[in-house]
Amino acid sequence: MTNVLVCIKRVVDSSSEVVLTDDGQAVDGRFAGFTMSAHEECAVELAVQIAAATGGAATVLTLGDADATEQLRSALAVGCTAAVHIVADSQTFGPADVAREIAVVARDHDLVLLGNDAADSGDFQVGIRLAYELGRPVVNGVTNVVVEDGVAVASGAGPDGHETYRVPLPAVVTILEGGVEPRYPTVPGRMKAKKVAIEERTPSAAPAGPARVRLLLPPPAPSNVQILGKGADAAPAVVDLFEQLGVLAR
Amino acid sequence: MILVLVETSPSREAVEVSREAVTFARSLSDSGGGVPVDAVVVGAASEALVATLASYGVRQVHVLEGDAFAAFSGAAWASGILAVRASAGSVVVMAAGTPRGNEVMAHVAARAGVAMAANVLSFSGLSPFVVTRQVVGGSALEEMRLSDRPAVFTVAGHAVEASPAAAPGPGEVVTHTPDVDAADLVARVVSSEEPEPDLSGTLTSARVVVGAGRGAGSSDGFADLLELTELVGGSLGVSRVVTSLGWRPHHEQVGQTGSRISPDLYIPCGISGAIQHWAGCSTAKNILAINTDPDAPMVTKATYAVIGDLHEVVPAINEEIRRRRSAG
Ligand SMILES: Cc1cc2nc3c(=O)[nH]c(=O)nc-3n(C[C@H](O)[C@H](O)[C@H](O)COP(=O)(O)OP(=O)(O)OC[C@H]3O[C@@H](n4cnc5c(N)ncnc54)[C@H](O)[C@@H]3O)c2cc1C
Ligand SMILES: Nc1ncnc2c1ncn2[C@@H]1O[C@H](COP(=O)(O)O)[C@@H](O)[C@H]1O
Numbered sequence: 001m002t003n004v005l006v007c008i009k010r011v012v013d014s015s016s017e018v019v020l021t022d023d024g025q026a027v028d029g030r031f032a033g034f035t036m037s038a039h040e041e042c043a044v045e046l047a048v049q050i051a052a053a054t055g056g057a058a059t060v061l062t063l064g065d066a067d068a069t070e071q072l073r074s075a076l077a078v079g080c081t082a083a084v085h086i087v088a089d090s091q092t093f094g095p096a097d098v099a100r101e102i103a104v105v106a107r108d109h110d111l112v113l114l115g116n117d118a119a120d121s122g123d124f125q126v127g128i129r130l131a132y133e134l135g136r137p138v139v140n141g142v143t144n145v146v147v148e149d150g151v152a153v154a155s156g157a158g159p160d161g162h163e164t165y166r167v168p169l170p171a172v173v174t175i176l177e178g179g180v181e182p183r184y185p186t187v188p189g190r191m192k193a194k195k196v197a198i199e200e201r202t203p204s205a206a207p208a209g210p211a212r213v214r215l216l217l218p219p220p221a222p223s224n225v226q227i228l229g230k231g232a233d234a235a236p237a238v239v240d241l242f243e244q245l246g247v248l249a250r
Numbered sequence: 251m252i253l254v255l256v257e258t259s260p261s262r263e264a265v266e267v268s269r270e271a272v273t274f275a276r277s278l279s280d281s282g283g284g285v286p287v288d289a290v291v292v293g294a295a296s297e298a299l300v301a302t303l304a305s306y307g308v309r310q311v312h313v314l315e316g317d318a319f320a321a322f323s324g325a326a327w328a329s330g331i332l333a334v335r336a337s338a339g340s341v342v343v344m345a346a347g348t349p350r351g352n353e354v355m356a357h358v359a360a361r362a363g364v365a366m367a368a369n370v371l372s373f374s375g376l377s378p379f380v381v382t383r384q385v386v387g388g389s390a391l392e393e394m395r396l397s398d399r400p401a402v403f404t405v406a407g408h409a410v411e412a413s414p415a416a417a418p419g420p421g422e423v424v425t426h427t428p429d430v431d432a433a434d435l436v437a438r439v440v441s442s443e444e445p446e447p448d449l450s451g452t453l454t455s456a457r458v459v460v461g462a463g464r465g466a467g468s469s470d471g472f473a474d475l476l477e478l479t480e481l482v483g484g485s486l487g488v489s490r491v492v493t494s495l496g497w498r499p500h501h502e503q504v505g506q507t508g509s510r511i512s513p514d515l516y517i518p519c520g521i522s523g524a525i526q527h528w529a530g531c532s533t534a535k536n537i538l539a540i541n542t543d544p545d546a547p548m549v550t551k552a553t554y555a556v557i558g559d560l561h562e563v564v565p566a567i568n569e570e571i572r573r574r575r576s577a578g
Contacts, residue, residue: 131360
C-alpha cells in the first residue's frame with residue numbers, strides 16, 4: 001500500500017504570447033489562462049497508477065492562491081482521491097520556502113512525486129530541497145516509476161542511455177514528461193472531483209521569498225524571412241533552394 | 251576561486267556545454283579581478299581532457315575518484331564537489347544547465363543552504379551579484395540576486411560560445427577521494443542501457459529535418475510529409491501537439507521537452523513556432539517554414555517561408571523533385 005503525494009503548481013499557460021504584470025514580478029495570466037506543467041500531469045498519472053497498483057492512495061498538493069483549486073480539481077478528476085491546498089501567493093515563495101511547506105505535509109506519505117521543473121519559475125530544485133528537508137533519498141528527472149515490494153523503481157534517459165534507480169521508500173522522485181500518457185478526465189471523474197473536500201492549510205512560516213529582482217521579456221528578434229511564394233506555385237522555388245543548399249538525396 | 255563541474259562524453263571528453271560554462275566562468279573571473287577558475291571532473295581524467303581544460307584557462311582540475319563515484323548519484327556528486335570547495339575555498343560553484351548540471355547544483359545548494367539559479371544567460375554585477383536567467387521555457391527572463399556564498403548556478407546551453415583562453419592555464423591535476431555518506435548513495439543509478447540507436451539519434455544528427463505540427467490535421471495527414479522526408483534523405487520531427495494527440499511517437503518531438511536539432515535545413519510544416527518548440531530548433535542553419543499564417547512566429551523567425559496549406563504545398567514540392575529527377 002503506497003500512499004503517494006503529488007505536488008503540482010498552478011502556472012500561466014505560456015504556449016502563446018507571454019505578458020508580464022505591471023510590476024514585472026509575475027507572468028500575467030488574465031488573458032492566457034492557467035494550467036500545470038506537462039511534467040506534473042505525468043507525475044499525477046504515475047501517482048494514480050502507483051496508488052491503484054498497490055492499493056494505496058494518491059493525494060494532490062499545491063501551494064497557491066485560492067484559484068489553484070482549479071488545478072487540484074483537475075488532478076482529482078483523473079484519479080487522485082484527496083487534496084491539500086496550502087493557500088498562499090506562490091509568487092512570493094522561493095523554492096526553499098515551497099520545499100519546507102511541502103515537507104510539513106509529506107512526512108505522512110511513502111512517496112512524493114513532483115515535476116522536474118515548474119513551467120513558470122523553472123527553478124529545477126524544489127524536489128531536491130524537499131528530500132533534504134525530509135532526510136529522504138531523491139531520484140531526479142525520470143519518466144517512469146513503479147513500486148515493487150516497498151522499493152521505487154525509477155527510470156529515464158541519462159547521458160549514456162536508459163538509467164534505472166531502485167530506492168527504498170520513503171523517497172522523493174521528480175518526473176519528466178514522456179514516459180506515461182496522462183489520462184483525460186471522464187464525466188463521472190469530474191463529478192466525483194467536485195465532491196472531494198479539499199484540506200486547506202496556511203503556510204507554517206513566512207516565506208523568505210525568491211531572490212527575484214524582476215522579470216523581463218527577451219527583445220523580439222528582427223525578421224529576415226524571405227518568402228518563396230504562396231501555395232503549390234512555390235514548389236519550383238523550394239526545389240531550387242534545396243539544390244542550392246545541396247540537400248537533395250540522389 | 252570559481253569551481254565549474256565539467257561533464258564528460260562517453261569518450262571522456264569535456265562536453266561542449268561544459269566548455270561553455272568554463273568560458274562563462276572565465277568572463278566572471280575577468281570582471282572579478284582574475285580569481286582562478288578550477289574544474290571538477292567525476293571519474294578519471296585523461297591527459298586529453300586535462301589538456302582541453304588547460305587550454306580553456308583552468309588552473310586546477312579536481313578529479314573525484316573512488317567507489318562512491320562509480321555510478322551516478324546526485325547527492326554523492328554534490329558531496330564530492332563540496333569537499334573540493336572546502337579545500338579550495340570557492341566563492342562560486344557552477345555547472346552547465348544540463349539535466350545532470352541542474353540536478354547536482356540543486357543538491358549542492360540544498361546542502362550548503364544557499365540559493366541556486368538555473369539556466370543563467372549573463373551576469374550584470376558582482377556586488378550584488380545579479381544574474382539573468384531563462385524562465386517560462388525561455389519566453390521570459392528573470393533577474394535574480396545571488397547574495398549567498400558560494401553563489402550556485404547553471405549556465406543555459408549556448409548562452410556563450412565555448413572558446414579557449416588567450417593564455418592557457420596550468421591545468422594541474424588534484425585527485426580527491428572524499429568519504430561519501432552511505433545515505434548519499436541510496437539514490438544511485440543501478441543500471442544503464444545503451445540508447446536505442448535508431449530513435450532520436452537520427453533526428454538529432456540528420457542534415458535535413460521535416461517538421462510537422464497541428465497543421466498536419468490528423469494521424470492520416472503525414473503521407474506527403476514522410477515522402478518529402480525520404481526525398482530529401484532526412485528525418486521527421488514533430489511538435490508537442492502532434493505527440494500529445496498520439497499522431498506520432500514522443501521520440502520524434504522537437505523542443506524543450508523533446509530533441510534539440512541543428513540540421514542544415516529544418517522544414518517546419520504547420521508548426522506555429524511556440525517558444526518551447528523553438529528551443530529545440532533555433533540552432534538550425536536554415537529554416538524553411540510552410541504555414542498558412544504569414545504572421546506565425548515560425549514564419550517570421552525563419553530564413554525562408556512558403557505561405558500556404560501544407561497539404562497543397564508539400565505534394566507540389568514532392569512532384570517537382572520527382573519531375574526534376576526523371577528529367578535529369
Ligand atoms: C513546459 C512546456 C513544454 C513544452 N515543450 C514542447 C516541446 O518540447 N515541443 C513542442 O513542439 N512544443 C512544446 N510545448 C508546447 C508548445 O507551447 C506549443 O503548444 C506547441 O509547440 C504547438 O504545436 P503546433 O505548432 O503543432 O500547434 P499550433 O500552435 O496549434 O500551430 C499550428 C500551426 O499550423 C498552422 N496551420 C494550420 N493548418 C495548416 C495547414 N493546413 N497548412 C499549413 N499550416 C497550417 C497554423 O497557422 C499554426 O501556425 C511545451 C509547452 C510547455 C508549457
Ligand atoms: N507552489 C507549488 N506548489 C506545489 N508544488 C510545487 C510548487 N512549486 C513547485 N512545485 C513542485 O516542484 C517542482 C519543481 O519546481 P521548481 O523547482 O520550482 O522548478 C514542480 O514541478 C512542482 O511539482
